[in-house]
Amino acid sequence: MSMRNSWFGCVIGVCLFSGSAGAQSMVGHFGVGQTATADEAAKYFSIPPSGDGLPAGSGTAKAGVEVFASTCAACHSDKLQGNPAAGIGGDRLLGGRGSLAGKTPVKTVESYWPYATTLFDYIKRTMPFSAPGSLKDDEVYSLVAYILSEARIIKPSETIDAKSLPKVQMPNKDGFIPDARPELELYR
């Protein structure tokens, strides 16, 4: 690592644009692009299972009822069972627990999603469909709390925030395995 850094330093400080043919062939940095400020990166988010980057704020299932009714129910139905109607196609969010090994597995937040943090990330990123990214952080936390509560994953009284969300244990958290391919059976 240190060797590489000092080589980079040499390239920046001495070689680049020095005009000699030898230096041209050893260009390490092109000097193209701008240094990004912390503010620029702060405009974006992506929430991993550790919860790093979760914003301040909080929400409860009770507060989520109202947000869901006004911004989500049209596509996901008031029972969170989805709406397959033409022009809509909102996903089913609840049910399907225990169905994954059967003939008609039902994949929902409740039955399939391994991390609750993903729910926050996705709702904040893309929802509601008609006005993506327009929800306030408290509204997103409330929707997450409401969906998890309706799925009986958390208690209706629990508050969801940056601290509690990463601790939520999803029913299918152990349901995922690394890709096993190449499938050795096919080489016999």
Place this chain on the structure above:
Amino acid sequence: MFPRRTTSSRRGFLFAAGSLVGAAGAATIAHAEVLKAPTGAVLYDVPDDPTKVQGRPVVDGSYGTRSQFETEARMRYPTPNENTSWSLTPLGRGVGNITPSGLHFERHHGGIPTIDPAKHNLLIHGMVERSMTFSMADIKRLPSVTRKHFIECSGNGLTEWNKPTMKTVQGTHGLLSTSEWTGVQFATFARETGLKEGAAWVLAEGADAAVMTRSIPLEKMLKDALIVYGQNGEAIRPEQGYPLRLLLPGYEGNTHIKWLRRLQVSDKPFMTREETAKYTDLLGSGKARIFSLDMEAKSVITFPSGEMKLPGPGFYNITGLAWTGRGRVQSVDVSLDSGRTWYPARLESPPEPMCTVRFSFPWMWDGKGAVLQSRCIDETGYVQPTLEQLIAIRGNNGSFGSIYHLNAIQSWAVSEAGDVTNVHA
């Protein structure tokens, strides 16, 4: 080869299904009145003898259209919502290896954004020595590479697990397209920003309404990932990610983030909705494979294929496409009898890494029923499996289970009447 028919009437027979040309009937095709220009074409009067009148003048400032006699177009899969839908490439009438940019398959989760390239930047941050932004002008100053690669949606063929469902090769295999891509290697950017010890994954993010995100292993990013702005000699089409997309040779299509605006280097994957809830492969056991990113060896006969009709016994040049996400296609076999006997096909160009190759096989059809198949063997020694082999491994919870990465051998049945249909055989 077709003694009883002219070239134009032959085409009418072979590609009759559903097309304007077919509807007009083979006998009248040579002088068929085309009433409406097909998508991408302009309607012109057809002279009786094109050598006796001047043709169209050369026009300054034009872009160009295709012939009014060519009708193939993408076909949208009937999802309830048009903004989160996909459209399929018409492979049945394609030639060569490259998909015309206007026919490249599409998959969108939040519609096609309109982006001004002058306002579009790529931010690279996270576990890097220097967080940096690059404008489109910056990116185009960097050394570029130009490579041909296929992109295949991991859901290509997902309707076909349980029973033959789609009627044409466009329906069964149309989420596959190949372009010549031009852009900058991710490795070039990594040298500009530096990478911190422990970096292992990169989150790529798009600037569409879905703000699509996927986590990609850093090893893959450094090996051959491209940040591309060019497609088949011009700027990428808006529906393909204009002005910038991630190109991951051989990886499932969803990872090739379109409208790319951000790369965040990390030590762990982010477990986004796409890589947990959606693009994971549920097995019969109830467990699901996660990060199944490689597209494996696959092939399909595109002619003759579903809904086509062969006019009668005689010679046909069977042709199709083969590809693998794990390197080069080594060889392709063709069977005329449901896989009991295999013959080596001819590759029409030297195979390139993670690129389709067109194959062909000369067939003298005796007029009896036949089942046509092809299988791809890639340079890792992998032989394209049968559907039975895949189901034995992944289970049989079908269209709700292991819906992705269906790379089984495709079968087309040819009846004595010359009708070609999609079958499991």
